[in-house]
Amino acid sequence: MAASISGYTFSSVCYHSANSNSDHEGFLLGEVRQEETLNISDSHIGSSEFLSVIEVHNHEPCAQLFSFYDYAGNINEENLDRILKDRRKNVIGWYRFRRNTQQQMSFREQVIHKQLTNILGIPDLVFLLFSFISTANSSTHALEYVLFRPNRNRYNQRISLSIPNLGNTSQQEYKVSSVPNTSKNYASVIKEHGTEFFDKDGVMKDIRAIFQVYSALQERVQAVCGEVDQSERVREKIQEEVNKLKEEIALRKRNSAEEERRIQEAAAETHPDSSTLPESSHSSLTGVVLSGPSAEPSLERPVNSSSPPIYSTALPPDSPSAILLPRPQAVGSPGHPSPSLGLGNGDGSSSDSLNRQATGQEDHEEDDDDDEDEDSSEYENLVSEQLQPTSLPDAVALGRPATLWPDGDAHSPPGS
Amino acid sequence: MNSLSPELALSRISPELRPLLCSIVRNGRVGLDSSSCLRITDLKSGCTSLMPGPCCDRFKLHIPYAGETLKWDIIFNARDPELPPDFIFGEDADFLPEPSELPNLVSWDSGKPECLLLLVKEMLQQYHQYQCQRLRDSSRLLFEYDSLLEDPNYGRNMEIYAGRKNSWTGEFSARFLLKLPVDFSNIPIYLLKDTALDPGEDVALLSVSFEDAEATQVFPKLYLSPSIEHALGGSSALHIPAFPSGGCLIDYVPQVCQLLTNKVQYVIQGYHKRREYIAAFLSHFGMGVVEYDAVGFTKLTLLLMWKDFCFLVHVDLPLYFPRDQPTLTFQSIYHFTSSGQLYSQVQKSYPYSPRWDGNEMAKRAKTYFKSFIPQFQEGAFANGKL
Numbered sequence: 001m002a003a004s005i006s007g008y009t010f011s012s013v014c015y016h017s018a019n020s021n022s023d024h025e026g027f028l029l030g031e032v033r034q035e036e037t038l039n040i041s042d043s044h045i046g047s048s049e050f051l052s053v054i055e056v057h058n059h060e061p062c063a064q065l066f067s068f069y070d071y072a073g074n075i076n077e078e079n080l081d082r083i084l085k086d087r088r089k090n091v092i093g094w095y096r097f098r099r100n101t102q103q104q105m106s107f108r109e110q111v112i113h114k115q116l117t118n119i120l121g122i123p124d125l126v127f128l129l130f131s132f133i134s135t136a137n138s139s140t141h142a143l144e145y146v147l148f149r150p151n152r153n154r155y156n157q158r159i160s161l162s163i164p165n166l167g168n169t170s171q172q173e174y175k176v177s178s179v180p181n182t183s184k185n186y187a188s189v190i191k192e193h194g195t196e197f198f199d200k201d202g203v204m205k206d207i208r209a210i211f212q213v214y215s216a217l218q219e220r221v222q223a224v225c226g227e228v229d230q231s232e233r234v235r236e237k238i239q240e241e242v243n244k245l246k247e248e249i250a251l252r253k254r255n256s257a258e259e260e261r262r263i264q265e266a267a268a269e270t271h272p273d274s275s276t277l278p279e280s281s282h283s284s285l286t287g288v289v290l291s292g293p294s295a296e297p298s299l300e301r302p303v304n305s306s307s308p309p310i311y312s313t314a315l316p317p318d319s320p321s322a323i324l325l326p327r328p329q330a331v332g333s334p335g336h337p338s339p340s341l342g343l344g345n346g347d348g349s350s351s352d353s354l355n356r357q358a359t360g361q362e363d364h365e366e367d368d369d370d371d372e373d374e375d376s377s378e379y380e381n382l383v384s385e386q387l388q389p390t391s392l393p394d395a396v397a398l399g400r401p402a403t404l405w406p407d408g409d410a411h412s413p414p415g416s
Numbered sequence: 417m418n419s420l421s422p423e424l425a426l427s428r429i430s431p432e433l434r435p436l437l438c439s440i441v442r443n444g445r446v447g448l449d450s451s452s453c454l455r456i457t458d459l460k461s462g463c464t465s466l467m468p469g470p471c472c473d474r475f476k477l478h479i480p481y482a483g484e485t486l487k488w489d490i491i492f493n494a495r496d497p498e499l500p501p502d503f504i505f506g507e508d509a510d511f512l513p514e515p516s517e518l519p520n521l522v523s524w525d526s527g528k529p530e531c532l533l534l535l536v537k538e539m540l541q542q543y544h545q546y547q548c549q550r551l552r553d554s555s556r557l558l559f560e561y562d563s564l565l566e567d568p569n570y571g572r573n574m575e576i577y578a579g580r581k582n583s584w585t586g587e588f589s590a591r592f593l594l595k596l597p598v599d600f601s602n603i604p605i606y607l608l609k610d611t612a613l614d615p616g617e618d619v620a621l622l623s624v625s626f627e628d629a630e631a632t633q634v635f636p637k638l639y640l641s642p643s644i645e646h647a648l649g650g651s652s653a654l655h656i657p658a659f660p661s662g663g664c665l666i667d668y669v670p671q672v673c674q675l676l677t678n679k680v681q682y683v684i685q686g687y688h689k690r691r692e693y694i695a696a697f698l699s700h701f702g703m704g705v706v707e708y709d710a711v712g713f714t715k716l717t718l719l720l721m722w723k724d725f726c727f728l729v730h731v732d733l734p735l736y737f738p739r740d741q742p743t744l745t746f747q748s749i750y751h752f753t754s755s756g757q758l759y760s761q762v763q764k765s766y767p768y769s770p771r772w773d774g775n776e777m778a779k780r781a782k783t784y785f786k787s788f789i790p791q792f793q794e795g796a797f798a799n800g801k802l
């Protein structure tokens with residue numbers, strides 16, 4: 001069993017007691033609640049503990065001694081009701097204050113306690129005893145308090161009384177107690193002014209407003225999801241088309257390369273001495289290369305981000321920056337406008353800016369038959385792989401790829 | 417905790433409560449052991465420290481009971497002196513008297529100075545009953561109690577203290593304090609008035625401690641009021657027989673009672689016998705008597721002459737005369753010893769019988785003197801110097 005008393009009630013009791021010039025007594029009002037704690041741990045299946053908690057909310061001091069009992073300790077119910085008025089059902093115990101005495105229930109207190117238990121019908125009536133000890137020269141006074149449960153057996157009688165928030169609240173949390181506010185004034189003021197803050201259901205208005213904002217946001221997010229879904233599908237379709245077109249390009253190039261080779265072979269047959277060693281090696285290389293189509297990407301891999309230079313024979317050379325494909329930009333990077341609350345322009349397309357940027361860069365890039373390259377800015381690898389076969393005629397040059405770069409620098413991706 | 421002298425206690429207590437405390441402190445004798453009276457300690461106040469003057473209204477009262485001392489807190493309120501006090505019964509937390517059986521509490525009258533003392537006495541009665549209830553834990557001791565209760569001699573003058581059960585060994589102990597119904601009224605006054613203390617009531621108390629519930633360890637002790645103890649011859653009078661194992665109080669107590677009574681009788685008889693003896697000597701030796709103890713009849717001095725030889729005879733009568741023989745001291749009036757004293761000779765054994773009456777003793781003494789004196793005279797001349 002645990003007991004707690006609010007700080008203000010405690011100080012009020014102390015105030016009344018310390019100011020009386022004799023012993024002092026009164027009643028404690030409050031409530032008793034049962035707490036059940038369920039403990040679940042690995043070592044045993046949950047056990048539940050029951051704890052009775054007594055909370056003292058208020059007190060009713062008696063104006064004088066013997067106000068509700070006589071010399072023999074018999075209680076007068078009329079007087080008792082007069083003191084308690086209509087709060088009789090809130091009584092959970094009574095208290096007594098005595099100076100310079102022992103912390104033990106006295107004869108009369110025990111007699112009264114028994115009768116109170118019967119009259120009030122509270123089996124676990126508690127008794128709070130204050131004793132006030134002063135030193136001989138009145139320099140130090142100690143207020144000691146003990147809460148008794150006299151209706152239990154002799155060895156289990158004392159309960160510890162805690163006063164919440166009596167301590168260092170900077171290190172402990174400030175506990176809010178469940179003491180109900182019984183002040184009538186407070187209740188009437190709140191009732192009067194409450195309509196400004198509370199709606200008819202008793203819920204604070206602000207809460208509703210915030211909830212509405214939240215719902216709106218949720219709806220928007222759902223809508224955006226739908227749009228993203230759609231745009232993704234569109235993109236997928238376009239990507240497929242791009243891939244198909246690339247395959248066609250590759251095929252065409254392969255055919256044209258074969259034709260050239262045939263023409264050259266035909267030419268070589270007529271003039272075998274004119275062919276240079278590199279060319280023969282080239283042919284053997286090409287032969288090697290051709291025989292293993294899988295080797296093609298391996299040869300060309302170091303070329304990944306810099307494949308456009310292969311076109312240098314066929315296509316006008318561009319600035320190095322134009323050759324290099326743009327890197328995808330992350331959201332919030334300086335290359336992008338920072339995302340505002342309204343992500344996008346309200347039409348659900350969040351990749352607009354990305355696309356815009358990519359198109360900007362692609363402006364520098366040479367136009368190809370594959371003008372769909374712009375959309376595949378993220379797919380650098382794929383692009384380069386598709387472009388590999390077209391570099392076959394320059395395979396000899398590719399034997400030492402590092403020397404082929406126009407600037408001589410290694411294949412470092414363009415910094416943004 | 418020092419007990420306060422009565423005057424000090426009275427000076428510190430609140431004036432309205434003073435009469436109540438007065439009767440406690442001055443006349444406070446409760447219980448069997450009335451030689452030790454109620455003591456007051458720890459006088460404290462229930463008022464604020466700003467209250468001036470004597471305002472103590474609560475104290476601890478020490479009450480002797482069955483060989484123990486009960487320490488009860490009595491709590492008044494100086495601001496409401498007409499209200500009855502409250503009590504805390506110290507270690508006897510289970511003791512709760514029934515208020516309806518305390519008439520002095522129910523109709524408390526603060527104007528009556530002895531009200532508090534009467535209330536304390538009533539509470540003590542309740543306490544006694546409470547202790548007797550505790551005896552029920554041991555059937556053996558309960559039997560002892562019941563058997564004593566039936567005897568009217570002892571039943572009404574009994575205090576029981578049923579000790580706390582020792583929580584480790586589970587031992588139960590009890591102490592019976594009984595007032596022995598021995599009549600001390602015939603003890604000669606001279607024996608009693610020598611004590612420096614206020615004798616109070618002459619009482620003999622027998623305390624029997626049972627250290628266990630089966631009555632295998634029993635320790636009896638006899639307490640006599642100081643004057644009686646002195647009258648009976650000091651602490652040797654307190655030797656009582658050991659408690660017989662397997663015996664019970666209802667047999668033992670009368671035994672002790674009888675023993676004490678016999679001793680008292682002895683003393684009384686001794687007194688009369690001595691008186692008789694002295695009277696006889698007076699009549700026999702007439703003018704030869706120099707002086708004698710006319711109160712206790714314990715001494716007699718004679719001045720006798722035999723063939724022009726004068727000598728003194730001092731007769732010392734012991735307490736348990738006639739069982740014990742009187743001591744005769746012969747003293748020469750002429751001769752001195754080297755230390756400056758008169759030459760004397762002590763005779764403790766001479767023809768004597770306790771069955772002789774006073775006259776007979778006087779006659780025989782005379783005969784003995786005649787036979788002994790020549791011897792003495794020679795000795796005096798030989799050893800003493802004039």
